[in-house]
Amino acid sequence: MSYLEYTVKTVPAGWRKMLFINWPLVVLLTAITGVGILMLYSVAGGSMTPWAEPQLKRFALGLALMFIVAMVPIWFWRNMSVMAYLVALALLIAVEFFGSVGMGAQRWIDLGFMRLQPSELMKIAMVMVLAGYYDWLPMKRVSHPFWVLVPVFIILLPTFLVLTQPDLGTAILLVAGGGLMMFLAGVHWAYFATLLAAGIGGIYTVFLSRGTDWQLLKDYQFRRIDTFLDPSSDPLGAGYHITQAKIAMGSGGWTGRGFMQGTQSRLNFLPEKHTDFIFNTLAEEFGFIGGMSLLILYVLILIFCIVSALQNRDRYSSLLILGIGVTFFLFFAVNMSMVMGLAPVVGVPLPLVSYGGSAMLVLMIAFGLVQSAHIHRPR
């Protein structure tokens, strides 16, 4: 039985595909977005405008896109991987160009109905192109130094463009996401161990250099690190936001202060309460129980992704699903670490909950790819 024959016989076709969609995943995504809209309604002081309503509309659009992407066979998307990467790269350069022309640092392109951030697009495009690359690369060459350098270049090129915007948060996500893709693809342990050791050694050296003649960072950069490590050392300066964010979380307690009763967010002590710090509003108003529930929803999505990847015998699909899962994980892990004072504030939104169009649509498209891979998996 030829591959095509096999495929035509076993892969569902037409409207029947709807039955094979990973419905629990759809429910989870909807639930998380629902939490987000609820919180956006709350931080607007009990109003659908200016945030909850646009977010709802974008979710509807995102859901539609997800289904459309899911219906298209995964091998089509595999063939589009390189194209997606190149388009995203071109858009990144375009943003760079427009930014330099007149509007200063600029991360988005205005599409009229929404602002598109090419860097968001790149997160998915990179997963796609790396999955495609390792699908193409024979197994025995995966750890060959030359074939390791190629994906490193694929990762670092857009990272460099994003850094110049400047957008440190996205750059970190790109590097981490790409690196983990290489790990998943089976690049040899030694590379990662070396990198890890070099990283730790580098950080250690930087700290060791402090106060000596060969100090590697400027004094103010050290002070920033100090502020992150101990926000209370500068409670009204740079540490203010993180201190207020922790107060918001902590004051929630077990059950929270009640829907729309969070004083930290309602009285604007909380910075960026509708985007990066929205989780603190949730934690303040619904307490430990509310925060934990959202975390569990996220973890369930991860588990569904991993299970779906393990079920899939197609290398591209498997890598793609795991990669998208990792990207999603990095999103919420970095954001939550940041708002709980475990990581410096770098500006990463909470996926599907923070207000923002590009991130929402790109994630829904990504889950469309996951669904497509799930539906069209070899049986």
Added chain:
Amino acid sequence: MRRAPKDTAESIRKISRRGVILGGVQLAFAGALGLRMQHLQVDQADEFRLLAEENRINIRLIPPTRGQIFDRNGAILAANEPSYRITIVREDAGNVDDVILRLSSLVELDEDELNRALAEMERSAPFLPVTVAERVTWEDISRVAVNAPALPGVTPEVGLSRFYPRRGDFAHVVGYVGPVSERDLARYETPDPVLRIPRFQIGKVGIEARHEEDLRGRAGAKRVEVNAVGRVMRELDRREGTPGADLQLTVDSKLQSYIQARLGEESASVVVMDVQNGDLLGIASSPSYDPNKFVRGISVADFGELRDNDHRPLASKTVQDAYPPGSTFKMVTALAAMDAGLVAPDETVWCPGHMEVGGRRFHCWKRAGHGHMNLELSLRESCDVYYYDLALKVGIDRIAATAKRLGLGQVFPIGMSAVTQGLIPNKEWKRAERDADWRIGDTVNASIGQGYVLSSPLQLAVMTARLATGTAVEPRLVRSVDGVEKALRGGESLGFNENHLRQIRRAMYAVSNNRRGTAYGSRIIDDAVRMAGKTGTSQVRNITAAERARGVTRNEDLPWNRRDHALFVNYAPFDNPRIAVSVVVEHGGGGSRAAAPIGRDVTLQALFGDDPPLEAYPAKDRDRIREQQERLQQVLRANDTDGRGRA
């Protein structure tokens, strides 16, 4: 590109293995996040809850209403008046420039104040009101209210501000309030937080300053919920403050106004005291100033004028200035001598017009000499030589002790600013302060209230009252605080021999009732209110031997600030003393000519409570006195309408 199935299967296995490993790491990290959440929200919840409350709740002070000040009859001396100001809230105004342009067509806006307000608006949060005009009239406020729709963000606000309806009459007594300065704050170890309220005013001088704690009251507080930029979202609860205590003074404002008018532009001061209980009925210093100007913030030009005036309107001469008492001190010397048993009232001394002491010639004011003098004659005619002789017998220490018993050289804390101690010198004092031995000539000078002796008009009034009653009467200016009467002090006897006091009093009676008395020209002929007094003329310059040889220059020929001070003290009625009066006219010339007439007019005014009948004056003075009374009535009426009526 085709792949061997084995390759695919192997790589799928690898991806699966690593996917599981990475999944495990992810779940572990999520677990760590959960633990962190638990640490923040469960373990540290109470702590953070407290911090959130601290963020949210702000305590705002409500300024207390300042206590008012009344005279002995309940006439108001320091009142709280509603004052209107116009404020603009930037975020409500929209285009601030437009709104201010429209506002300026309705209300006169001060250029400086407007610029300051615009600068403040730039700096402060857009929701905070900024004052653009202060102390605007009720008419202006009404115009703003009527045009409210055209003036978005403009609000008329009403507050209380201090007003002194009697203007200059009580400037030195009551003082004035002003904005809290850094120096005011520095005076307290822990300043009352109410002092930090913008626009809060505290007493700067006089009773307002010395009774600040009584008058201020206690601030109330309200708890408000604020957001991150300090905007008040709502009021949670409030506790009203306690208004300041009202003060009642012993002063009779009608008498005080009369005295101020009578003194006119002279650089002079008058103290009128009730000899029985020490109540100060009048305590006036002239020229005066309008304390309301200070409340509003006095202009540099106005302040310069007050500061540079050689008549020193800002000085509270009754208590803070000390003058050589001159001949008014002679009662002290006489009493000291009699008390020491060194002189009998009828013992006589020959006055040839001068006396040689320690190789130096001390002159009597009368160059030709007074001839034979006894105590009564010497006081009546103010012979100096008689007192030089007494001084040599009793010595400075006894004189100083007697002076102190009579209240000289003592500080009376009556509640005004900068109350002076004056100076009663003795040997120790000179050695300590001047690093020189006491000379016999110093005693001679002191015996007639010259040399080092200094006393304030208040002290002279106390001395006179003590001579009149023989009791240790102490002055009192604040009668009651918050309705609670202040205790009277010092009613006990001073322990002087009553006979000696009687001798002094009889001599003082002669001063203003005997044809040869120095104050005979200012006598009272109404038997019910006859007065006993003593004139004084104190030099402010040394008269050189050369000048004396040439003939002493007459006061009228000297520049104003070189002329002698004129003094007069008296009590009345003679047979039943009720009031004691002291008058000092700076550089007024002779005490009998410049000070005694004022003493008489004030005495009669105080005893009659109004313009006295002309029959109290000697017949030949009556026309002049009637004219004077009419003129002063006009002045008082004019001041009254200026002062916006008596509240």
